[in-house]
Amino acid sequence: MLPYRGAGGAKEAEGAVEDEDISAECILLGSCWVCDLCDVVCGEERGVNQLNYIKEAENILWYYNDLYRSIENMNREIAKIVSRQSPSALNAISLEPTGVHGSGDADDNTYNLMFKIKTLTENREATMLELGKVDQMLDDISKDPGCELYGKVLREWYIERAPKDEIGPKIGYGRRNVYYVKDKAIKKFAVRHFGLDAVKAI
DSSP states (O other): OOEEEETTEEEEOTTOOOGGGSOHHHHHHTHHHHSOSOSSOOOHHHHHHHHHHHHHHHHHHHTHHHHHHHHHHHHHHHHHHHHTSOHHHHHTEEEETTEEEEOSOSOHHHHHHHHHHHHHHHHHHHHHHHHHHHHHHHHHHTSSTTOTTHHHHHIIIIISOOOHHHHHHHHTOOHHHHHHHHHHHHHHHHHHHHTHHHHHHO
């Protein structure tokens, strides 16, 4: 039997079929054990749409710490580029929203390096903005009645990657209820992040 993670938590679905009876699409999407799209086999169109939004939301949280580390890496790379250039070369070039502009005193290599700084800076700022949005959404979804544990569970599950058996005691729930809360929380996070399309898919 495949484990079922539907609205009733982690359990074997009543009347669940054996592995070989489950459609190839359902095995590929993993819908019968990841979420409560259906009791056993989901409709293909609905399954694909929901899984895309849920998986996108999960990826954002799963790579949260990596995104933070990428900011540190970009800061180091920018500092390394700046340290290798003379002040006169850097002063000859300005970074503007429309691109990299110079006074004519800088060579092509300096232009290229400054363009790299501009690209790294833009990526860093975009990453910081996204992480800030994630933090805010995790706080916001926990403010709604009945959703107080959503942010904490998502942080523990995806960001901290805590063992599932350790999450339950932290929130005063059993293992089955942890899966239930996580499924509900990731759906709410997906809707907050992706809006109306996610609502329609879910």
